[in-house]
Amino acid sequence: MTTASTPHVYFIGAGPGDPELITLKGINAIKRCQTVIYAGSLVAPEILEHCLPGAHIHNSASMNLEEILAVMAAATRQGQSVARLHTGDPSIYGAIQEQMAELDKLGIAYTVIPGVTAVFAAAAALRTELTSPEQSQTLVISRIAGRTPVPQDEEVARLTSHGGTFCFYLSVDRFGDIARQFLDQGWSPQTPVAMVYRASWPDELIRRGTLADMAAQIADSGVNKHAVVIIGKPLGAIGAYSKLYDREFSHGTRP
Structure with missing residues (x-):
């Protein structure tokens, strides 16, 4: 089981652009990480304001998979957690599967935090x-x-x-x-x-x-x-109204 002090990689959905469209869980994870890797111009720069003072920040726009993994591995060896910021939600065209597969090989713990796609x-x-x-x-x-x-x-x-x-x-x-x-x-x-x-x-x-x-x-x-x-x-034009709030429609909480 991973403890709070165990070096960890957090794959965080940073949202589509608006810096307020990131979850509180994502922000709290960023605040725990001494190393941050973010997806270049696709992630609002204001989100980086949540980083720890002195955090090591890397722009992944020019990095390949091996370089990204090298940063993660070096940070976790030094006892640091890593925030890996992906645009939108990392499960949609986020290319996280290969990163997680390599982290599994290295025995590095990770968590995925969803975002707004x-x-x-x-x-x-x-x-x-x-x-x-x-x-x-x-x-x-x-x-x-x-x-x-x-x-x-x-x-x-x-x-x-x-x-x-x-x-x-x-x-x-x-x-x-x-x-x-x-x-x-x-x-x-x-x-x-x-x-x-x-x-x-x-x-x-x-x-x-x-x-x-x-x-x-x-x-x-x-x-x-x-x-x-x-x-x-x-x-286009609105279709039928939902049955959910139709006064004639009964369900478990409305007879």
């Missing part, structure tokens, strides 16, 4: 519910294949055979390809689409449109990274 910050900015009654009860988070491939059975053309709300990370520069595959699978050209650039940051940018016109809007905006694209009916 960009799609939820985007939904808040859009003031929309992603799982709207009678419109969508499924949320699909994916990306289009690029330098990092996706499994064949998760390619966009296959995903579009299902209904639901779709959120694409790391794909805004290829939205034309995404839209074409949705349209080829029979989706309406008028299906609502939204693009949110740097959700929750001061320079956040929102574009709303449809499968038919969003590619042109994205091109006009000049955005080619740091954005999520959401596709689905909940972005």
